[in-house]
Amino acid sequence: MDRLNRRNALKAGGMLGVVGTIGLGTTARADPWTWSPEGSVAGSGSGVDPMTVWDPEADELVAGLIDRGEVPKVNELLRTWTRNGEALPAGLPPELRDFMEYARRLPQWTDLGKLDTAIAFNKKRGLYLGVLYGFASGMMSTVIPKEARSVYYSKGGHDLKDRITKTAKLGYDIGSSNAYAADGEMIVTCVKTRLVHAAVRHLLPQSPHWVHSAEEDIPISQNDIMVTWHSLPTTVMKHLNSWRVPIPAHESEAFLHSWQVAGHLLGVRDEYIPKSWPDANAQAAQILDPIIAPTPEGTKLADRLLSLGANIDLSILSKPILGAFTRFLLGDKIADGLSIPREPVWDPLLQVAWGPFIAVREGLLGAVPPLEDPYWLLDEFLRKAALIYLAELRLPISIELPTMNRDM
Template identity: 25%
Template structure:
């Protein structure tokens, strides 16, 4: 049953809405011939270098000042509790992101067209995944959503990049108006709930079921991120249960098979198999995706068929884990998924993001608690 707040008529209207403050900042940059200097500043923002507001061109100065404001309903205690959940879940959070959140986004046939028009699907997937994972870590790490926190800066940066992409796509003349605006409000909200609702559901399938309070805290933290990123507040319901209903409503509307979404999924699976060393986990990435998103969504994005039980046999044998009659299979699945996530995270740490981009960074306290080996982090 569709909530009366999110009727098809309303959500259709949201497909025609984008993000006025960020769009205006980008239009002003182009109109004033400031794109070159803005690009340099964006490189500094990506590199986490300190850039004072006074250094920014006027359009960006106003944008960063306005978009850094927290909503009146932001609850610092709930945010901290949500971040604590992320810390406790550890590498399972990474599995949920890469094997549930991202594939769910690829099932949105119209929204994924933006990726198709702005990047080479195969070669750009690695950078997109690593930068998305970096934003998630920055947002959900302790202090990430405090004033001048890395999470706030990342959200502001992504919001501005979305506006730049919209501007350039409109200039290209290759956008189909039937898809609505590029990176429109419905697609933004749909993407946001993959980081909250879809992740919470995936964690349960991985053996970590959150309490009602934990789920609300985790959801609340991402609700705040949505506000910072310019999502319409009508698409940011207060309660997790309503957020879950909105997610299902949007997914029902936008999910459809597309060559672009299927190509993104293939590239994602290939990347996971490439960055995890050895062959212990071969085939497990596609198995996890299908397990976490469900067969119907997996078919839309062309995830190869898999048998969860059979896919566990090889890693269980090689790792020396024997399941006795008294063992709970879901416990073993969770243990295996956690190890898979840790190896995946270690692979992401070592992935290069390209020229002038910093290596993937994890706060020292999280790296130690998650037992993730990799580059030394200077925070």
């Protein structure tokens, strides 16, 4: 039975009632795909709408592994494969081994000099990046309806904290000093994630819950991956710019480059990966901005994210304060959509003091007494909030292929 028929069969099979009152936001792009491949790292391409492209090489292969019951063995073997330069473990099914050898290669357009500059940038701006990945990108992922739904109904959805931690690993790996080097882990993380996404494409269409709530027939198209991609580097850079953090052009380009390479390793075709920030911003305006909307699934995910800070410091990283920061970063519409309550002290404080605080930190406003109350408070917040995800990353994390959907 092909996917479409199975979907119809599941829908028609009286399963519509199972998920109750899930609201359907409009998650489809309103306009046809017009972003030109000339703006991509490939420089040219078919121009095919990425909403209709998935990852055929990986998808077929991983579907076969799942259907033949080979995934537990593969997961066990892949647990030992952690460093970019490491040989693949012996015993993998030959077709998987061949695919992974191909998928782990850096694209020929990789610029190692830029990757080095990106490392320096990540080090220099680690504090801001930590907070922005967590509260701009992380919270934004909860208002990307297709992502929120697929995460919620896939296996990882039953333990949102574990799931958030695993995703944070990618943000950590790309920012580490050896990200793409032989002793780093970013290539491994990307290739494993590419396989996980392929597994999800095979499994979610078999979930009556997902089939009922989703608009698409197969999850995680190349369009969807780029939507999430923009919630990461594009959104982070947008905030750094709006905070007026001085970033030399070569550092900003290098940061983009490290994410271009990540996109490629996640299986995105080069013709969809933006070659410059203006091209990235133009693509984000087309595919990310119009689809942002709350969903019941995303709101639960957001609630879990806002509770993470309590593990570190219950006072300054309390849920209301993290909620205020989310409101400050993503705006009232998104915060209200996620049912984040207003915070009487921090909402106005962030509005008034964050800009000057950053300017002082960056030495742009001259000297201000170091213990001036609001600045001290914001500095404390920045330092601790940047730790939230790191704290979740203490244990070794193994990204594994799922064999089933969430047990609802």
